[in-house]
Amino acid sequence: MNVSKLTRGLCSAAAATTMIIASATIATAETITVTDVAGRTVEVEHNPQRVVLGEGRMIYSVALLDSENPFERVVGWKDDMINYDPDAYRQYLDVFPEISEIPSFGSPYADEWNLEAVISLGTEVVFMNLGNLLKAQESGIIEKLDEAGVATVFVDFRQDPTANTVPSIQLLGRIFDRRDEADAFSDYYQEQMKLIYSSVNSIPADERPIVFIENAAGYNPNSCCTTYGAANLGRLVDLAGGRNWGSMHFPGFKTDVSLEALFADDPDVIIGTGANWSEANPATTAVLFGYEADQTAVQERLTALAAREGWPELSAVQNGRFHSVYHQFYNSPYHFVAMQAFAKWLHPELFADLDPEATMIELHDRFLPIDYSGVFWGSLQSGS
Numbered sequence: 378m379n380v381s382k383l384t385r386g387l388c389s390a391a392a393a394t395t396m397i398i399a400s401a402t403i404a405t406a407e408t409i410t411v412t413d414v415a416g417r418t419v420e421v422e423h424n425p426q427r428v429v430l431g432e433g434r435m436i437y438s439v440a441l442l443d444s445e446n447p448f449e450r451v452v453g454w455k456d457d458m459i460n461y462d463p464d465a466y467r468q469y470l471d472v473f474p475e476i477s478e479i480p481s482f483g484s485p486y487a488d489e490w491n492l493e494a495v496i497s498l499g500t501e502v503v504f505m506n507l508g509n510l511l512k513a514q515e516s517g518i519i520e521k522l523d524e525a526g527v528a529t530v531f532v533d534f535r536q537d538p539t540a541n542t543v544p545s546i547q548l549l550g551r552i553f554d555r556r557d558e559a560d561a562f563s564d565y566y567q568e569q570m571k572l573i574y575s576s577v578n579s580i581p582a583d584e585r586p587i588v589f590i591e592n593a594a595g596y597n598p599n600s601c602c603t604t605y606g607a608a609n610l611g612r613l614v615d616l617a618g619g620r621n622w623g624s625m626h627f628p629g630f631k632t633d634v635s636l637e638a639l640f641a642d643d644p645d646v647i648i649g650t651g652a653n654w655s656e657a658n659p660a661t662t663a664v665l666f667g668y669e670a671d672q673t674a675v676q677e678r679l680t681a682l683a684a685r686e687g688w689p690e691l692s693a694v695q696n697g698r699f700h701s702v703y704h705q706f707y708n709s710p711y712h713f714v715a716m717q718a719f720a721k722w723l724h725p726e727l728f729a730d731l732d733p734e735a736t737m738i739e740l741h742d743r744f745l746p747i748d749y750s751g752v753f754w755g756s757l758q759s760g761s
Contacts, residue, residue: 413531421528424554425501431485433458437709442555452498456481460657464667468747486512507533535708569713577618586645588619594649595662617719647693650704666703670752703753718754
């Protein structure tokens with residue numbers, strides 16, 4: 378770990394108590410009115426110090442703004458990062474050991490959520506995902522929080538990430554009084570996306586390979602497959618110079634796919650998603666991407682997925698165009714890294730100078746309080 382990050386980590390725990398006490402002393406009742414990504418007008422505490430995250434993986438975004446300590450405001454969250462991205466959780470835990478004490482409230486859209494506990498913590502704002510807007514409305518949780526004086530703000534890094542990432546980061550930056558940090562990341566994000574846009578526009582339609590995204594490949598060894606339509610990772614495929622198989626077959630966000638349909642179409646490229654789900658689901662055969670992954674294990678798991686019944690006959694497997702990528706990119710402002718990997722896989726000559734590994738390292742060095750390590754994408758090697 379570099380010295381600055383180590384120093385930050387050592388100081389954060391001691392400083393956290395001081396900051397909380399100081400903020401409580403100088404806190405004012407200042408509020409601001411914002412429009413969230415759901416189009417809702419919300420009055421929210423400016424620079425809130427007591428925040429609940431409706432999904433733990435929102436810390437990927439909060440860390441870009443509160444880089445000294447992404448957890449300094451967080452008084453509660455959901456345990457999805459702990460369960461489904463434990464590598465990332467442990468990476469943060471090493472720097473900020475106090476996060477083990479943050480209570481988990483489960484899903485805010487289900488009966489398991491302890492509203493009374495959330496309110497008792499003096500929570501000022503709850504952040505929720507746009508994809509769960511309907512669930513939140515149906516459950517009545519928004520109204521209940523409002524009655525208790527707690528604001529609800531929706532952000533989005535999953536439903537329409539290429540359209541909503543910058544607005545969501547800007548929204549968080551405004552609420553957290555981190556406008557400079559939000560601007561810096563927004564500029565970087567757009568710079569990285571444009572590295573691909575400028576070249577892809579010149580690729581004729583008939584030179585864009587058909588790409589099948591296998592969502593959570595191998596998570597359930599006995600189930601296959603689900604894929605994305607013209608959204609999320611499917612949208613990234615289209616923007617990276619491919620033709621997303623799901624976009625061509627259905628209009629929705631995500632759907633189940635029969636193996637018969639997949640095998641009949643025999644797509645040019647197959648990209649699965651994986652993460653370290655072995656702790657939540659020990660039986661999984663997914664590629665366990667993350668901060669603790671290694672190349673040998675990645676190749677072993679990719680080889681096993683490519684060897685499933687019927688898969689060795691597919692063109693993508695035979696032609697060395699069988700890949701996999703870190704699943705959590707699908708719900709993260711860092712998805713431009715996945716898009717760069719896609720572009721290199723789809724058009725290796727055009728994007729020969731593009732280096733997603735260097736981008737991932739730079740992202741961590743410039744914006745995040747944790748160090749980069751592990752493996753986050755891979756390709757089936759010939760002879761595997």
